[in-house]
Amino acid sequence: MNPTELKTPYFLIEEDKLIENLEKAKRLKDLSGVKLVLALKCFSTWGVFDIIKPYLDGTTSSGPFEVKLGHETFGGETHAYSVGYSEDDVREVADICDKMIFNSQSQLTAYRHLVEGKASIGLRLNPGVSYAGQDLANPARKFSRLGVHFDQIDPEIFASLNGVMFHMNCENKDVDAFVGLLDAISEKFGSYLDQLEWVSLGGGVFFTWPGYDIEKLAAALKAFGERHGVQLYLEPGEAIITKTTDLVVTVVDIVENEMKTAIVDSATEAHRLDTLIYNEPASIGEASENGEHTYVIGSCSCLAGDQFCVASFDEPLKVGQRLHILDSAGYTMVKLNWFNGLRMPSVYCQRSNGDIQLLNEFDYQDFKRTLSQWSVS
Template identity: 90%
Template sequence: MNSSSLKTPYFLIDEDKLIRNLEIAKRLKELSGVKLVLALKCFSTWGVFDIIKPYLDGTTSSGPYEVKLGHETFGGETHAYSVGYSEDDVREVADICDKLIFNSQSQLKAHRHLVEGKASLGLRLNPGVSYAGQDLADPARQFSRLGVHADKIDPEVFASLDGVMFHMNCENKDVDAFIGLLDAISAKFGTYLDSLEWVSLGGGVFFTWPGYDVEKLAAALKVFSERHGVQLYLEPGEAIITQTTDLVVTVVDIVENDMQTAIVDSATEAHRLDTLIYNEPASIEEASENGEHTYVIGSCSCLAGDQFCVANFDEPLSIGQRLHISDSAGYTMVKLNWFNGLRMPSIYCQRSSGEIQLLNEFDYQDFKRTLSQWPVR
């Protein structure tokens, strides 16, 4: 199968690029003793879990279906967390997870009896400090509902807890900033941590970013682990799949209204939602920083502000031309939706052998089935 024959839009995951990130993850584990569990909220495309499983220790979730998916398709350790569990949710996951982490002391009190004797029991704590580029993604933002704040902790709950989880980073590329967060956690929560078996430091640590000092991170994690006598976990998502996947689209029209817009057969609203939510322009592989031809890369949805980016090109774009929207794995396939009834991108993986493997494809019946099911009365 040749990529030029594939019908756009589609995602193309590159196995070699994925392995490059995973080798860095492997090195971090060896140097620090930390365990790594894949954050399924970021990337759940289980058709490539065979590549990832040899490198990581398991998965972590943000909802019941992710717990099931991790248990069934990845194995290893299955961590279950949710901001708000129903009793049915807890009953559903307690038998298939290794660690179950509650978001609040009230949830812990209400449901712990369903977990004890089955899974290791954990609680999310909010450290009150964080590293996040946008308020929307900041776990320590004002009035945050995520985890128990230090001044609200009932010390008695720690008598029967096995571990805790902190999550306070979003795309943190600064190892010194992360070490500062570790020191703050030790100072504020150290007496609690000393009695536990494990501590998860959550995700958002971008240790595969070019130039990131993995040795320095590993040393800091090892010191923290030894100081408190705990097994440490990180929950990487983006760090594992960054720069591994393109969303390939085709230019279907070019319109001009003071500025040229190349309309492509995809949409941020439907296929790359975080581009829209966080107002972070996409990157186009074919673009050139100093190119003389400037285009808005606009989507084919009806949402007026739905565009991927503004980009420069060395040559004029043409209808029928393909463009590769880079770094399109994280928070994309897990957020696909059927807005405007647009064609859903297929998902492929280019294996190290050169083979292009189809992982999934969608058609009209998939769209129809999500909205109602026969027979309609």
Template identity: 80%
Template sequence: MQNSELKTPYFMINEEKLIANLEKAKQLKACSGVKLVLALKCFSTWGVFDVIKPYLDGTTSSGPYEVRLGHETFGGETHAYSVGYTEDDVKEVAGLCDKLIFNSQSQLSAHRHLVEGKASIGLRLNPGVSYAGQDLANPAREFSRLGVQADHLDPTVFDTIDGVMFHMNCENKDVDAFITLLDAISTQFGEQLDKLDWVSLGGGVFFTWPGYDIDKLGQALKQFAEKHGVQLYLEPGEAIITKTTDLVVTVVDIVENGMKTAIVNSATEAHRLDTLIYNEPASIREASDNGSHEYVIGSCSCLAGDQFCVTQFEHPLAIGQQLHIEDSAGYTMVKLNWFNGLKMPAIFCQRVDGRIQTLNEFGYDDFKRSLSQWPID
């Protein structure tokens, strides 16, 4: 199968680029002793787990289905966390996970009896400090519901749990900023951490970013682990799959109302939701910073403000032309939806040997079945 034979829209995962990120993860593990568990909330496309599994130690989850998926398709360690468990949720995942992390002391108190003897028990703490570009993604934002704050902690809780989780970063590309946060939690919670077996530092540490000082990060992690006598975990998501995947679309129309808009057969609201949620313009491979032809890359949804970006090209765009929307793996496939009844992008992987593997394709029956199931009683 050749790329030219594929019908847009589709995602194309590049295995070679994925391995390049994973080699950096391997380097970090070697110099730090940290264990890495893939954050399925960011990327759950299990058709390429065969590539990822040799490099990472397992998965971490934010809901019951992710726990089951990690257990069934990835193996290794399976970590379970949720902002709010029901009793049925805990019963469902307790036998599938190695570590179960509660978000609050009340959840811990209500459900720990369902976990004891089955999994290691942890609690999420909120240190009140964080690194996040937007308040929407800031776990230490005002009135945050994520984790237990220091002034609300019952100090005896540390005698009854095995570990804790901090998640205080979002796309943190600054190793010094991360080390500052690490020092802050060591100072604030050090005495309690000394009683534990493990500490998860969550995700959002962008150690695969070009130029990132992996060895400096590794040394800081190693010193923290030795100081407190704990096994450290990181929960990378975006760091593992960044810049590995394009969303390939086709220009279906060009309209003009003050600016030229190239309408493509995809939509941010349906296929690349974080572009819309965080107002972060997408990058187009074919674009040029020095181009003299400016276009809005607009979606084919009915939402007036649904657009991928405004960018420039060296030459005018044409109907039927394909565009590659870059870096479209993280928080994309896990958020796909059927808004406007748009065609769902297929998911492919280009393997190192050049072979294109079909991971999934979707059709009308998938759309119809997602809304109701016949016969209706």
């Protein structure tokens, strides 16, 4: 199958690029002793878990369906976390998770009896420090509901806890900044950590970014684990799938209102939501930094501000031309929606031998089924 024969829009995951990231993950594990669990909130396309499973130790979740998916399709360790469990949620996953992490002391008190004897029990702590580019994604933002703050901790709880989880990073590409956070946690929470079996340091540590000093990160993690006598975990999401996947689209029209806009058969609102939420422009593979022809790459949704980016090209764009929207794996396929009734992108994987494998495709019946299943006469 030739990529030019595939109907747009579609995601194309490249196995070789995925393995390149996974080899860095393996190196970090070997040097530090840390265990890595894939954050399914970022990437849940289980059709490529056969590539990822040999490198990672399991999965971590943010809701009950992710727990089930990790247990059924990935294996290894299955970590269950939610900001707010219902009793039904806890009962649903208690038998299939290895670690159950509660967000608050009140939820821990209410539901731990449903988990004891089945899974290791943890509690999320909020260190009050973080690294995040935007306040929307900052776990330590003012009035944060995420985890227990230091001055609210009931020390007696630690006598019956197995571990804790901190999640305090979002796309942190600065190893020194992360080491600083580690030191702050150790100093503030050290007496509590010394009582535990394991500590998860969450996700958002971008150790696969070009030039990242993995050796320095590994040394800091190893020292932290040995200092407190705990097994450390990281929960990478973007770090595993960054730069592995393109969203391939087609220019369907070109309009002009003071500036030219190339309208493509996709939309940030429906297919690449974080571009819109965080106002972070996408990158186009065919663009040129010094190109003479500049276009808004506009979505085909009806939302006025729905656009991918502004990009320049060496040659004028044409209707029917394909564009590759780069780095489109993280927080994309897990957030797809049917806004405007747009065609949902298919999902493919290009294997190392060159074969292109269809992982998923959608049609009108999928759209219809999400809106109503039964009619009322």
